[in-house]
Amino acid sequence: MSARRIFARPARLAAIAPYLWMVLFFLVPFGFVLKISLSQTAIAQPPYTPVFDFTAGRAALAAAFAQLSLDNFRLLIQDNLYILSYLRSLVVAVSSTLILLLIGYPIAYGMARLPQRWQGIAMMLVIVPFWTSFLIRIYAWINILQHDGLLNQVLLALHIVSAPVIWLSTDSAMYLGIVYSYLPFMILPLYATLSKLDASMLEAPAISAPRRDRRSGW
């Protein structure tokens, strides 16, 4: 027995409570959802009828399993509506990732090039909004984007537009919301990678530049 094994026994005992919790509140309910997705439309009348009858016993359970079908998944594949909305989600996800990369990279790069002691502060500043509520952050934008919101006021005052523009519930607002919410998630890993890359590597071309140029800098 190694020291690790001596520790393992009480550690496994510690896991019993969370194990039972997850079985009861994750695995079992997940089974319900799976069951519904596999059952006939008639059976699936959520949320107000129990899906399994706990008192029915093993035989009934087996019978219930026998009824499971893949019809719902077939429907999922056959119905154009579902496929189109999946595709749309995919397009949104890919294009917002690209936008996030475009915006996030210069920020992360700027952070990585800061003097060492400022980097920590900049990182805190990026993280803090992440701790505030998602709902609040989106709500904050509603203040700005609504019909008589700040953005329209500014645009009107500068005579850029002659009538208020409808921003909310548009694609641009959706992208804005996504980019705003996920920006810290884009910046932090980029920053982590960039700050590990030695800054000198990015400056290498500057150092190997012709002498004349460098002297002229003096």
Next chain:
Amino acid sequence: MARTVTRLTRFNMTSLAAGLAFLYLPIVILVIYSFNASRLVTVWGGWSLRWYHEFFNDRAMLEAAWMSLSVAAVSATLATLLGTLAAVGLARGERFRGRALFSGMLYSPLVMPEVISGLSLLLLFVALNAERGFWTVTIAHTTLTMCFVTVVVQSRLSALDRSLEEAAMDLGCDPVRAFLLVTLPLIVPAIVAGWMLAFTLSLDDVVIASFTTGPGSATLPIRIYSEVRLGVKPEINAICTLAIALIAVIIVVASFASKLSNARGESAAPL
């Protein structure tokens, strides 16, 4: 060439400043508007606490706020307890039967759509004939957030030098005491971070709470959500500002507490 580097730096600074402004501007505007005396967002009616006053007289809102805070506090505490135990099991339990299932159950909620988590728990509560309200939401939030706590604490535990526990055993601790006297104090920062994460995730959640709560016991985000759909109310600005202030206080207290717990070990010896 040297000039390119400085110009690059200036570009860096600008993009960094613009990025931070982008992150903070909406929040700052929201806070400022919460002190606007005017009902209309268009008009600046001068500084006023009117909307805070309104919020503190809005029974339904206050009840929702209280419900949210207590759900967040109770579920975060439960989740921290269960998540830490789960992390210990995963990080120190070596191989055991059911380990794959256990870690699978703990990692899936992290990537599963909230709608499915919410729906599946709703089905369970209906099947169990449980009355939906405070406890069902708390259980739902605990289940989701303990997975986050597990990840945070487990990564800290795996990074910890195992020879510290061996040294504790060598000096006369059984495994449980070695954990309590040496390992636990060293993972306190991760546990605090896990609690905070759980607390804010719970305060944040609309979807799962909508599925698992019953009539008459809405959480604050649910109420805000339904109010916002009817149009912007300045009172919401005030509530959001208070929520931001609360989060800020929690962050400050937590970082202070972890510093304090570091300093305390100096003289007060654990027994």
Next chain:
Amino acid sequence: MPLLRIEGVAKSFGNFRAVDKLSLDIRAGEFFALLGPSGCGKTTLLRMLAGFETPDEGRILLGGSDIAQVLPHERPVNMMFQNYALFPHLSVRDNIAFGLKRAGMARRDIATRVAEMVALVKLEGLEKRKPDQLSGGQRQRVALARSLARRPQVLLLDEPLAALDKKLRESTQGELMELQRRLGMTFIIVTHDQEEAMTMAGRIGVMDAGRLVQVATPRNLYEAPASRWIAEFVGDINLFHGQVAARANGRLTVATAEAGTLAVSELWPPVTKDVVSVAIRPEKVKLSRRAPATDEGGTHAINRLEGVVADVNYLGGVTSYRVKLETGAVLRASMANTARLDVDAYLAGQRVVAWFTADDCLVLEQ
């Protein structure tokens, strides 16, 4: 009955045998050193003694009873870890007091013992610091004090002095020896430093690839190594391979390719093979400008080798020379600098005669 008896102990990690059927007796009050190349299983052996690993085979008897299955916290054995394993959240004082509190010692006694330990390792004034506020050497001393504080029957030290500077290491060596004698404790120390092992230990065990290849007093280990490998591992040595040409009166004549015919006194047990190596330590090789008189018949028969000084290294107390022999082989010699002015020194390029007696040579089987 020895205090600690290790009987045929083996430990594998997967297919790799870290410790291979190792047996060793350690007497109460002994200062024992384990010496061996990196990865030979020294730490693994100590960990089995401390209880962190259970042997796959064999027994570990402490005071006559088998402790192989006893948990670490129930053994009267303490270990000083190679990486110190100080508790980062506790001060120096609390680190040292940790084991005493677990033993249920009275508060006042703990304070006295901690003060004594702090004084012993010269950490006065640093009691309230955390490990991360200490230098490497200071940390090492805290780890030492912490493992000593409980006065275990057996103290295991895994390279305890590696991070100390030479001065501090030497004084700590002295203090460890003094403490070990005074408390009558049994120390098992792992070290990479041969001088350290020789200075401190009563006996030294040399390990290679999980086995104990020789256990001897420092003197015997150095002057009578059991194999070529040990001879080369412990200290510097010149080796010449050859064939036994004649044996007579406890004297061997060995024909070597690199150093001609050498006369060697035979040790007990006598060598049985014909293919052997002749080994001579550098400090036993004398250099002179002219050859000394030979003494063919007597026990002090002299081996003489002519050559040119290739290299001179002045090291303070000694000077070491590399002499290039006529065969092209290199012979190392070292001479104590007994006089301040270099009357005895040789210069590179100088022709010299290197000589040594038959008694100073060792004959080792391949």
